[in-house]
Amino acid sequence: MYSEFNVWVTSSTKNVITPTAIALGNFDGIHLGHKKVLKPILERKEDYTSTIVSFTPHPQEFFSGKTRQLLTPLTEKVKRLESLEVKQLVCLPFDRTLASLSPEAFVEDVLVKQLKAKYISVGQDFRFGQGRSGNAQMLEELVKQYGVLVHITKLENCLSEDNPLRISSSRIRHCLATGNVKQAKEMLGYPYCLQGMVVKGQQVGRTIGFPTANLQVPSDKLLPRRGVYCVRAILASQETVKGVINIGSRPTVNGQVPTVEVHLLDWSGNLYGTYLTVNLEKFLRSEQKFPSLDALKNQIMLDCEMARKILG
Numbered sequence: 001m002y003s004e005f006n007v008w009v010t011s012s013t014k015n016v017i018t019p020t021a022i023a024l025g026n027f028d029g030i031h032l033g034h035k036k037v038l039k040p041i042l043e044r045k046e047d048y049t050s051t052i053v054s055f056t057p058h059p060q061e062f063f064s065g066k067t068r069q070l071l072t073p074l075t076e077k078v079k080r081l082e083s084l085e086v087k088q089l090v091c092l093p094f095d096r097t098l099a100s101l102s103p104e105a106f107v108e109d110v111l112v113k114q115l116k117a118k119y120i121s122v123g124q125d126f127r128f129g130q131g132r133s134g135n136a137q138m139l140e141e142l143v144k145q146y147g148v149l150v151h152i153t154k155l156e157n158c159l160s161e162d163n164p165l166r167i168s169s170s171r172i173r174h175c176l177a178t179g180n181v182k183q184a185k186e187m188l189g190y191p192y193c194l195q196g197m198v199v200k201g202q203q204v205g206r207t208i209g210f211p212t213a214n215l216q217v218p219s220d221k222l223l224p225r226r227g228v229y230c231v232r233a234i235l236a237s238q239e240t241v242k243g244v245i246n247i248g249s250r251p252t253v254n255g256q257v258p259t260v261e262v263h264l265l266d267w268s269g270n271l272y273g274t275y276l277t278v279n280l281e282k283f284l285r286s287e288q289k290f291p292s293l294d295a296l297k298n299q300i301m302l303d304c305e306m307a308r309k310i311l312g
Contacts, residue, residue, distance in 0.1 A: 007078050008088045011056065017088055018116035021048035024126060026058055026169075029071035030080045032189045033123065033156035033167040038084060040121040040151040048118050050087045055094040062094050069222035071169060071188075076195060076221075090115070103134030107142045117143075121151045158186045179225035179283035191232070191279035192224065194245070194260055198271040201259060210300050212246070212261035213271045215278065223247055223258065224280065226287040230307035233262055234277040241267045242311045244303050245278055248287035265304060282310050 008017055021041040027034045041050045061068040072080060074091075081089060092098060092110070101109065106129050111117045120143065128134045134142075140150040157164040165171065167187045175184040176192060184192050194217050201214030217223070226248040233241045243264040249257060262278055284303055290296040 005082045007082050011091045013114035017049045019118045020051040021119040022051050022117045023121045028169045037153045053090045056091040073218040073220050103129030112146050176224035181280040193279045195277045210263050212263045215260040228284045229280045230282050230310050232279045236274040244307045
């Protein structure tokens with residue numbers, strides 16, 4: 001548990017600030033659909049603590065045994081919740097005991113007794129309890145006897161080329177996997193970003209006239225399709241600078257480990273040891289291996305020209 005931000009974060013129900021107005025779900029990405037679910041608990045005027053109740057690890061990760069990369073790792077998620085004025089994040093440890101609870105037991109033992117929920121908000125596709133046997137309507141019925149109110153939010157859509165698409169974390173993941181950061185932005189309500197400390201890399205970029213900031217992103221952060229993007233970088237000083245980013249293993253120089261390298265346009269300075277946020281604006285091209293460093297340099301010049309045109 002910690003309170004580095006104005007959001008109280010805990011994994012123990014013994015440390016929860018009660019009574020609570022709860023939004024239930026994993027909320028990876030804090031996209032526009034999630035914000036609609038959060039709105040009712042933020043509007044409660046009673047003396048309830050606005051609380052997100054989530055699960056760690058994600059149930060899919062628990063049952064599959066496969067590590068799940070996140071749209072918003074914990075620190076980034078907490079920052080976004082803070083901006084929305086959510087007061088508390090409860091990350092319930094998802095284990096065999098929790099997975100085996102019936103819907104009735106989850107409501108009585110966890111929501112009512114431990115979290116002292118007075119108001120609950122969920123999306124209409126919410127499922128809970130052993131084998132995902134409980135749904136939003138069952139939740140509403142089960143909590144009535146405890147005097148708890150439930151708000152069920154309809155699924156949110158966004159328009160993409162005049163076609164309504166359901167907003168979901170999985171659809172955003174698909175967009176990022178194909179480099180479609182524009183559509184991801186439409187569903188998130190903000191540009192998908194990469195954040196981290198600037199650390200020293202191999203410094204190949206500066207030898208060809210394009211110095212880059214090597215960004216150390218969290219290991220559980222979902223990286224989009226490998227390649228080059230035009231970006232807007234936000235420096236520690238809050239200055240916004242246009243740039244290009246390369247996400248990949250740098251095959252031209254026989255790189256082996258994926259890196260995230262940012263070149264800032266028309267800017268110079270020392271970024272080592274500073275925190276950088278990079279908003280992805282448009283996918284420019286796929287990762288490729290060039291026959292020489294001169295060929296790579298020429299392509300980077302073209303990438304920068306394209307970025308200037310797109311970013312204005």
